[in-house]
Amino acid sequence: MTQTPHYKLTQWDKTDRILMEPFNQDHAKIDTALKAHDTAIAAKAQQSDLTAEISARTKALAAETAARTSAISALNTAVAKLGNCQLYTTTYTGSGAGRTENPRSFTFPHPPRMVILTNGTAAYWWILGRNFSANSMGSDPRSNIAFQFSGNTLSWWSTNSTGLTMDNKGETYSLLALLAMS
Missing domain, CATH: 2.60.320 (mini-chromosome maintenance (MCM) complex, domain 2)
Known part of the structure; x- marks a missing residue:
């Protein structure tokens, strides 16, 4: 019996007898690896969502800041015209x-x-x-x-x-x- 290089799953030769223990161990390794993969993908998706939300909020804040700066400028211009x-x-x-x-x-x-x-x-x-x-x-x-x-x-x-x-x-x-x- 040989094993795969990355996950060490059992590989049977034609002459090997298939045993329940190695078969169940292989399935446990596959299940663990798939769960870790799913968790990593979910974390990346959450990070991507968070990055998108931060980007959207940053743009909104920049727009609000620009609007307020413009309003303050307009107010200063109006006040300057009020006289002395x-x-x-x-x-x-x-x-x-x-x-x-x-x-x-x-x-x-x-x-x-x-x-x-x-x-x-x-x-x-x-x-x-x-x-x-x-x-x-x-x-x-x-x-x-x-x-x-x-x-x-x-x-x-x-x-x-x-x-x-x-x-x-x-x-x-x-x-x-x-x-x-x-």
């Missing part, structure tokens, strides 16, 4: 100041370019530039309001005791401003 001002609003309660000897003032987080004060019935506004200013007082005899602009602070006061100062004690006022951001 920030809208600022607040309210304050009058303190009774606002006279020449005791001006009312407000300090903004950035230099104001336009300021509007109102109590709901009257309003004052200032447009403040680098070398100019304009206001809403005009020729109204009650509008004897003076103002000073310095850095981020706007101060205003009445030049007579009957002026409207937007600072009556206990009264609530609204303030709206455009602040320079650049």
Whole structure:
């Protein structure tokens, strides 16, 4: 009796007697080898599926990253077109100041370019530039309001005791401003 070179399966010669033991051993070897082969093929299939899934997810992530990058770029472009001002609003309660000897003032987080004060019935506004200013007082005899602009602070006061100062004690006022951001 001889054996095959790789799996050592029994090979009978014409003169050999076929015995049950070598025959069963050969079948056990074949079964074990086939099972190992099936397991290896399944592992390769799983690896192939995993590789395909990783590849698909990588492509999807790359597409999502590109889309987000594009959206961020578009948003940055849109923000750049918004200008150089920030809208600022607040309210304050009058303190009774606002006279020449005791001006009312407000300090903004950035230099104001336009300021509007109102109590709901009257309003004052200032447009403040680098070398100019304009206001809403005009020729109204009650509008004897003076103002000073310095850095981020706007101060205003009445030049007579009957002026409207937007600072009556206990009264609530609204303030709206455009602040320079650049």
